Amino acid sequence: MVTALVLLLVVAAGGLAGRNRAIVWLPATAALAVVVIGAGLVANRFAQRRVRAWGYCEREDDLLVQRGVLITRLSVVPFGRMQFIDVVAGPFERSFGLATVRLHTAAAASDARIPGLGSDEAARLRDHLAELGEAKAAGL
Amino acid sequence: MTALEASGWQRIHPLSPLVRAGAVLLGVIAIFAGSLFKSDHGSGEIEGRLVFGGLIAIWGLVSWLVTRWCVEGGDLRIETGLIRRSSLRIPLSQVQAIDIVRPVLARIFGLSELRLRTGGASESSGRLAYLTAKHAEVTRVQLLALSLNHPSNQSRAQPPSNQGLLVRIGVGQLIASIAVSWLMIVIALLIVALVVTAFIAPGAAISIIGSSGAFTLGLLSAVWHRLNGSFRLTVMEGRDGFQLHSGLLDTTAETIPHGRIQAVRMVQPLLWRPFGWCKLQVDLAGSQRKGGENRAEAKQLRSVLPVGSREDADRLLRRILPDAPIELIPAPLRVRFKSPLRYHNLAWGRSATVVVTTTGRLARVTSWVPLGKVQSLRLVQGPIQRRLRLATIALDTAGRNLALSVRDRDVGEADRVLLELIDSCRDARLNQRRVYPGAS
Numbered sequence: 327m328v329t330a331l332v333l334l335l336v337v338a339a340g341g342l343a344g345r346n347r348a349i350v351w352l353p354a355t356a357a358l359a360v361v362v363i364g365a366g367l368v369a370n371r372f373a374q375r376r377v378r379a380w381g382y383c384e385r386e387d388d389l390l391v392q393r394g395v396l397i398t399r400l401s402v403v404p405f406g407r408m409q410f411i412d413v414v415a416g417p418f419e420r421s422f423g424l425a426t427v428r429l430h431t432a433a434a435a436s437d438a439r440i441p442g443l444g445s446d447e448a449a450r451l452r453d454h455l456a457e458l459g460e461a462k463a464a465g466l
Numbered sequence: 467m468t469a470l471e472a473s474g475w476q477r478i479h480p481l482s483p484l485v486r487a488g489a490v491l492l493g494v495i496a497i498f499a500g501s502l503f504k505s506d507h508g509s510g511e512i513e514g515r516l517v518f519g520g521l522i523a524i525w526g527l528v529s530w531l532v533t534r535w536c537v538e539g540g541d542l543r544i545e546t547g548l549i550r551r552s553s554l555r556i557p558l559s560q561v562q563a564i565d566i567v568r569p570v571l572a573r574i575f576g577l578s579e580l581r582l583r584t585g586g587a588s589e590s591s592g593r594l595a596y597l598t599a600k601h602a603e604v605t606r607v608q609l610l611a612l613s614l615n616h617p618s619n620q621s622r623a624q625p626p627s628n629q630g631l632l633v634r635i636g637v638g639q640l641i642a643s644i645a646v647s648w649l650m651i652v653i654a655l656l657i658v659a660l661v662v663t664a665f666i667a668p669g670a671a672i673s674i675i676g677s678s679g680a681f682t683l684g685l686l687s688a689v690w691h692r693l694n695g696s697f698r699l700t701v702m703e704g705r706d707g708f709q710l711h712s713g714l715l716d717t718t719a720e721t722i723p724h725g726r727i728q729a730v731r732m733v734q735p736l737l738w739r740p741f742g743w744c745k746l747q748v749d750l751a752g753s754q755r756k757g758g759e760n761r762a763e764a765k766q767l768r769s770v771l772p773v774g775s776r777e778d779a780d781r782l783l784r785r786i787l788p789d790a791p792i793e794l795i796p797a798p799l800r801v802r803f804k805s806p807l808r809y810h811n812l813a814w815g816r817s818a819t820v821v822v823t824t825t826g827r828l829a830r831v832t833s834w835v836p837l838g839k840v841q842s843l844r845l846v847q848g849p850i851q852r853r854l855r856l857a858t859i860a861l862d863t864a865g866r867n868l869a870l871s872v873r874d875r876d877v878g879e880a881d882r883v884l885l886e887l888i889d890s891c892r893d894a895r896l897n898q899r900r901v902y903p904g905a906s
Binding site for chain 2: 388396402406432434
């Protein structure tokens with residue numbers, strides 16, 4: 327949605343610059359605006375579905391993370407295989423008080439990632455997982 | 467304090483910079499020497515070239531002087547560099563295997579290189595290049611002894627030793643296997659096309675040859691690497707693991723500890739079906755690049771059987787993975803709608819500690835992974851799979867190159883199998899820790 331609005335602003339600014347064809351660009355920009363905002367709303371809807379489909383579960387020996395709407399993925403990362411945990415918060419996320427927790431194993435393909443956690447929950451999860459990972463660590 | 471630790475700082479062989487610079491330096495020297503004798507330049511030119519040669523020699527001398535190594539406090543320390551000093555410290559307890567590599571130039575001078583392989587996935591290499599061949603072997607034995615004596619490795623249980631020759635690749639078979647491959651077919655087609663063009667339009671042919679130098683060099687080097695990498699390959703099983711000796715001009719003696727093998731793959735290419743040949747490759751954790759290999763080749767798996775019959779492959783597999791499953795369950799019929807070309811090859815099976823999957827469109831690719839090496843599991847279901855009530859289970863390992871997935875199984879079966887595999891992986895991990903306590 328944000329991307330769509332930014333794009334719209336850029337197009338409008340470009341249209342304003344070519345002022346000598348005002349009679350043409352006004353309806354064209356209006357049509358483009360409708361399309362872009364429509365696409366933004368649809369993307370928003372999909373984003374909402376995707377967010378609702380993201381879930382995680384801490385079990386005794388592993389962490390389950392489920393995500394995806396079209397392609398559903400369920401990742402199982404045993405605590406004994408966890409190498410390190412990342413908590414990342416970009417500027418956008420920080421302004422809402424959120425963070426992303428990411429687990430890493432020795433395999434590059436492991437993709438257990440939980441975005442949009444409240445910072446407290448993220449910190450708690452990180453510490454809890456680090457503790458459990460240490461306790462159950464296995465060799466490579 | 468062993469003799470190695472007591473001897474303090476040591477130097478590598480003085481000819482090492484020459485060997486390291488390798489063929490490039492020799493080429494430059496040859497060009498210089500050739501042009502020196504060919505035409506009569508002014509005396510200033512000759513002096514200029516001599517000064518240049520002198521500078522190179524001084525650079526080699528300095529690079530030799532500043533490099534030194536020693537064993538200190540259970541670590542191997544290697545220091546190099548004049549302006550930017552680099553000090554490498556490798557804890558001997560982490561060392562799993564030490565390989566001896568001898569490029570052709572080193573063999574001419576009677577030198578060899580030691581490469582230390584540690585358990586991590588990093589590319590920083592512990593390389594002692596070059597020592598005299600005898601010294602290298604002695605040092606290797608001493609370093610291995612030190613690494614095993616370390617307290618954290620004391621309780622490492624020795625797997626049953628079987629000092630036996632497992633596989634030896636004959637020269638004829640290797641050459642035949644390279645000849646009957648897609649690479650060779652491409653080269654043959656190119657040569658035929660070139661010859662035809664030469665008859666029709668000689669000028670065009672010459673210009674093509676001239677401009678495609680890099681391409682042909684790439685093709686030739688690919689063929690050369692296949693030949694050299696597996697020439698007279700012998701695989702033996704010893705106490706430390708599998709020992710592979712190979713090489714035509716550049717020889718390598720490599721040891722692969724049992725614990726380092728993350729996955730095994732057998733490929734039966736379409737072209738080899740009439741001969742009944744297959745190749746067996748292993749995926750290792752933390753593979754290091756060989757000197758002179760570019761990135762693309764480093765991504766390839768280590769070939770323990772570049773070409774062989776099914777019996778050879780089965781025999782080797784039984785030593786690598788004693789618990790390999792025998793029965794395979796084929797994919798459900800409805801997978802034909804989703805993957806018509808792959809359907810006849812899709813199957814999987816499991817034993818208590820190993821999972822096997824087969825896949826592949828033209829070639830049949832069989833992959834084994836020991837459950838103790840699985841890092842994480844993923845259950846993936848795309849939209850077409852959802853319509854057909856299928857799902858895929860992916861098993862991730864620490865090796866870089868093999869992606870193992872149990873493709874396109876029935877949803878109920880996939881869910882049940884996922885839970886079973888989680889428990890089996892946990893048990894396999896705990897058992898592994900008991901057998902190889904400090905191991906990778």
